[in-house]
Amino acid sequence: MTEIRIPADLLPQDGRFGSGPSLVRTQQLDDLMDRATTVIGTSHRQQPVKQLVHDIREGIADLYRVPDGYEVLLANGGASAFWDAAAFGLIEKRAQTAVFGEFSSKFAHSASAPWLEAPDVREAAAGSVARLEAAEGIDLYATAHNETSTGAMVSIERVQHDGALTMVDATSAAGGIAVDLSATDVYYFSPQKNFGSDGGLWLAVVSPAAIERIERIAASDRFIPEFLSLKHAIDNSRKDQTLNTPAVASLSLLESQVRWMNENGGLEFVDARTRQSSNFLYEWIAHNPWASAFVAEEQYRSQVVVTIDLDESVNGKAVTSVLREHGIVDIEPYRKLGRNQLRVGTFASVDPVDVSSLADCITYVVERLD
Secondary structure (H helix, E strand, O other): OOOOOOOHHHOOOOOEOOOOOOOOOHHHHHHHHHOOOOOOOOOOOOHHHHHHHHHHHHHHHHHHOOOOOOEEEEEEOHHHHHHHHHHHHOOOOOEEEEEOOHHHHHHHHHOOOOOOOOOEEEEOOEOEOOOOOOOOOOOEEEEEOEEOOOOEEOOOOOOOOOOOEEEEEOOOOOOOOOOOHHHOOEEEEOOOOOOOOOOOEEEEEEOHHHHHHHHHHHOOOOOOOHHHOHHHHHHHHOOOOOOOOOOHHHHHHHHHHHHHHHHOOOHHHHHHHHHHHHHHHHHHHHOOOOEEEOOOOHHHEOOOEEEEEEOOOOOHHHHHHHHHHOOOEOOOOOHHHOOOEEEEEOOOOOOHHHHHHHHHHHHHHHOOOO
């Protein structure tokens, strides 16, 4: 314990600012308890759980106003499983990948599978972004919408190239950043960020062209493990179920959050909320000489994950240690970057008022450190 004690009136109401898993609203847990005897612990092949999956898929479709012909898929495994599933079921021969952080690099690795041609990797240093660009021989273009590890965000644009698909990893963007899905063919994510659920699930909004590609590859002689089969994901999602047993509590948390978003104004509501929180922090950074935005170019600064470089005179570990003693948690930097840094999740569930309180607390601690 340090001698620095933050006054109670400065503290946020909720001190969870993690970049994933993220803050879960109390109402989500109340809804989970309401389902304790009617849904939890019941068969995932029966109506109560299938209805939950149906409501999630329908809610996501409403949230994104999905274009005609697009479908919402839901399956087990998380984004990590989806990376491998895409290598088996979406890339025909060769992908181009934009790599600008830890998580965007992971799909580039999956796209290096031995049955595929080596991917065209467009790479940029952490803190900046890499962009996709039309190139010969590419049938799938893949980028992250928001790089969770660095707090860099790109606008989503379709790569215009004959027959090629545009695929977007939206794990930390989905449910927090507005996007026009007609600019994508595959917009996929795990729900443990803005959607306040747990890991182990993936969802994807897929275009008719992506569905055709999936079904064509599935009908070919390519070996595809059953668990990683996107064709199985399509078939089961259309039945409002998953290939194998899902974490039903995670489904409940997700359904509650999607319903909350839609009832409060949909994607416009959450986009404005995360933008308000992140903009406040970027303005706060500008007024403190010992802090700077890690992402130098303003147009690429994330509205859901704010990364803050600290001057070498400020001991970032000491700052986060004092804050943790006061119930403000999970604002440590991404470990592999190895920087003197803070990383703040400003996801949809985080109250912008609490973000303001967090900034006040950081300032209070920094000014009192030796």
